Amino acid sequence: MRPNDRKYSQTHEWVKIDGDTALIGITDFAVQELSNGKDSELVYCDLPEPGRMLSAGETFGEIESVKAVSDLNAPIAGEVIESNVAIEEHLEVLSKDPWGAGWMLRIKPERKSLDGLMDAAAYDKFCASIKH
Amino acid sequence: MTTWRLITTWNASPAFNMGLDEALLESSDAAPTLRFYSWKPATLSLGYFQRVADVPAAQDARSLVRRITGGGAIHHQHELTFSIAVALDHPLYRGTTAESYERVHGAIASALRRFGVAPELRGARELASERAGTGMCFHRSSELDLVWNDRKGVGSAQRRKRGRVLHHGSIKLGTTPLEGDIATLEGVARGTTPESFAPALREAFESELGLEFEAGVPDALERARAQELGKRFVDPAFVRRR
Numbered sequence: 001m002r003p004n005d006r007k008y009s010q011t012h013e014w015v016k017i018d019g020d021t022a023l024i025g026i027t028d029f030a031v032q033e034l035s036n037g038k039d040s041e042l043v044y045c046d047l048p049e050p051g052r053m054l055s056a057g058e059t060f061g062e063i064e065s066v067k068a069v070s071d072l073n074a075p076i077a078g079e080v081i082e083s084n085v086a087i088e089e090h091l092e093v094l095s096k097d098p099w100g101a102g103w104m105l106r107i108k109p110e111r112k113s114l115d116g117l118m119d120a121a122a123y124d125k126f127c128a129s130i131k132h
Numbered sequence: 133m134t135t136w137r138l139i140t141t142w143n144a145s146p147a148f149n150m151g152l153d154e155a156l157l158e159s160s161d162a163a164p165t166l167r168f169y170s171w172k173p174a175t176l177s178l179g180y181f182q183r184v185a186d187v188p189a190a191q192d193a194r195s196l197v198r199r200i201t202g203g204g205a206i207h208h209q210h211e212l213t214f215s216i217a218v219a220l221d222h223p224l225y226r227g228t229t230a231e232s233y234e235r236v237h238g239a240i241a242s243a244l245r246r247f248g249v250a251p252e253l254r255g256a257r258e259l260a261s262e263r264a265g266t267g268m269c270f271h272r273s274s275e276l277d278l279v280w281n282d283r284k285g286v287g288s289a290q291r292r293k294r295g296r297v298l299h300h301g302s303i304k305l306g307t308t309p310l311e312g313d314i315a316t317l318e319g320v321a322r323g324t325t326p327e328s329f330a331p332a333l334r335e336a337f338e339s340e341l342g343l344e345f346e347a348g349v350p351d352a353l354e355r356a357r358a359q360e361l362g363k364r365f366v367d368p369a370f371v372r373r374r
């Protein structure tokens with residue numbers, strides 16, 4: 001069951017409001033898609049420097065698995081406060097804990113509204129629809 | 133059924149080759165596209181995230197680019213290079229990344245069999261073509277790679293961006309000095325050229341994947357974007373950025 005305390009994008013990122021900031025990461029579906037279920041298949045990840053302004057949908061980084069490089073896209077607009085650079089050297093964290101330790105960005109959101117993004121139930125359905 | 137566009141550009145420059153592939157990746161209104169191409173001059177391409185220092189052959193390469201797809205370095209000589217640019221919701225790419233490789237590699241294997249080799253997915257086996265420390269694509273492998281004679285013979289990588297995918301593939305027809313003892317067609321179909329292999333691969337995509345192709349060319353916008361984007365791939369600031 002995916003957490004209900006956050007919203008989800010169609011490009012498989014999640015965003016969770018945390019006080020005045022918001023945390024952004026990628027979902028278990030994205031990790032599975034990239035890694036084919038194996039930690040060792042994730043090889044590189046580039047995250048942005050603090051201070052960068054992101055608009056909603058903008059590419060903020062890239063992640064490489066053994067067989068694909070994929071963009072990471074911001075679900076909402078805001079300024080990057082912190083990047084979880086620790087995961088760049090420990091990508092297995094994304095498989096083990098995509099919802100917690102695997103967070104990628106802490107941003108100061110332009111707006112706190114997460115309208116237009118999916119809740120966990122809608123995202124579950126979305127994932128089921130693209131698998132088949 | 134959607135008819136795919138088949139673009140063929142032989143002996144094109146490294147900047148054009150990479151620029152056109154990125155333009156096709158961006159070209160979301162175009163028909164799904166399969167492109168066959170070759171390189172002049174022979175060129176070493178680095179994977180998107182590779183460090184130049186990790187690829188000894190890059191130190192004195194006469195022609196060097198960095199791809200937007202990942203993986204290891206490839207010496208583009210004596211090979212058919214192909215790219216596929218299509219939406220990720222196309223049936224060919226639906227499901228997992230691994231499933232998409234299995235479909236595409238199934239078609240490539242079918243084409244290769246016509247030339248007398250018996251390719252298989254690597255699976256768990258160990259290959260004789262593995263080499264540590266070269267940074268070369270053909271010297272390391274994953275279980276989805278196509279192999280014959282216990283060596284890797286097809287290099288492939290994907291870039292996924294904004295709901296689309298660019299799939300790069302290199303099918304080795306002959307050996308290259310930088311790649312050495314890998315799987316090629318040399319022992320069984322010596323003299324096979326990119327031009328003579330391409331029709332078999334097209335037919336295999338049709339028979340194995342149920343696709344239909346119509347020969348086409350990049351439109352004016354794609355050509356302009358290819359020219360603009362192509363500059364980056366040979367710019368030292370991009371090629372040597374890592």
